[in-house]
Amino acid sequence: AQSVTQLGSHVSVSEGALVLLRCNYSSSVxxxxxxxxxxxxxxxxxxxxxxTGATLVxxxxxxEAEFKKxxxxxxxxxxxxxxxxxxxxFCAVSPMNTGFQKLVFGTGxxxxxxx
Amino acid sequence: KAGVTQTPRYxxxxxxxxxxxxxxxxxxxxxxxxxxxxxGQGLQFLFEYFSxxxxxxxxxxxxxxxxxxxxxxxEMNVSTLELGDSALYLCxxxxxxxxxxxxxxxxxxxxxxxxxxx
Numbered sequence: 001a002q003s004v005t006q007l008g009s010h011v012s013v014s015e016g017a018l019v020l021l022r023c024n025y026s027s028s029v030x031x032x033x034x035x036x037x038x039x040x041x042x043x044x045x046x047x048x049x050x051x052t053g054a055t056l057v058x059x060x061x062x063x064e065a066e067f068k069k070x071x072x073x074x075x076x077x078x079x080x081x082x083x084x085x086x087x088x089x090f091c092a093v094s095p096m097n098t099g100f101q102k103l104v105f106g107t108g109x110x111x112x113x114x115x
Numbered sequence: 116k117a118g119v120t121q122t123p124r125y126x127x128x129x130x131x132x133x134x135x136x137x138x139x140x141x142x143x144x145x146x147x148x149x150x151x152x153x154x155g156q157g158l159q160f161l162f163e164y165f166s167x168x169x170x171x172x173x174x175x176x177x178x179x180x181x182x183x184x185x186x187x188x189x190e191m192n193v194s195t196l197e198l199g200d201s202a203l204y205l206c207x208x209x210x211x212x213x214x215x216x217x218x219x220x221x222x223x224x225x226x227x228x229x230x231x232x233x
Binding site: 105 | 119121148150157158159160163171173205207221222223224225226227229
């Protein structure tokens with residue numbers, strides 16, 4: 001079984017500051033890991049994903065995440081926050097060894113960016 | 116390339132009624148998954164269809180059902196609506212590159228259908 005824990009339902013940063021959103025996962029098999037962003041009344045947009053290979057994954061809008069198997073973590077970072085980054089962010093996991101498109105999501109972290 | 120299209124975007128229904136939501140996947144995508152998003156329960160997997168077959172189902176009552184057509188378009192139906200069914204229903208499509216292992220690919224989400232039950 002897979003599960004995802006996102007620490008902090010809300011994270012506040014100032015514009016230009018480092019963004020760090022935390023995600024820890026639990027999986028009995030090697031996982032695929034994803035970060036999605038959701039703007040109000042919108043669907044989910046994929047920011048980045050880890051499947052296999054390089055553990056540092058770069059995504060859109062300057063975001064990146066590092067897969068750390070020893071820490072079972074996949075934290076999302078961005079060096080400098082922009083006002084447009086204010087949204088809700090979801091970490092998700094799916095099992096690597098099945099063909100099912102079943103994502104297990106964390107509870108989400110709302111990122112607030114102040115000027 | 117058109118994205119995932121969900122219709123309608125907004126819907127208001129009365130308790131006890133039934134509702135059908137539609138999802139048109141990205142052209143060439145054969146897998147369609149459905150998710151329910153509520154403030155209390157977050158994002159929860161409903162079911163997944165691939166080539167007109169339900170391959171996996173989440174932990175929802177039998178009032179929630181779905182189907183997929185030969186053109187990969189999918190519908191989900193909720194019968195005997197309850198107030199707690201009010202939610203944003205999201206559809207996601209993905210392109211299958213093969214069966215397992217390693218057949219998982221990223222999911223592209225539609226904008227969702229906001230269902231309000233009164």
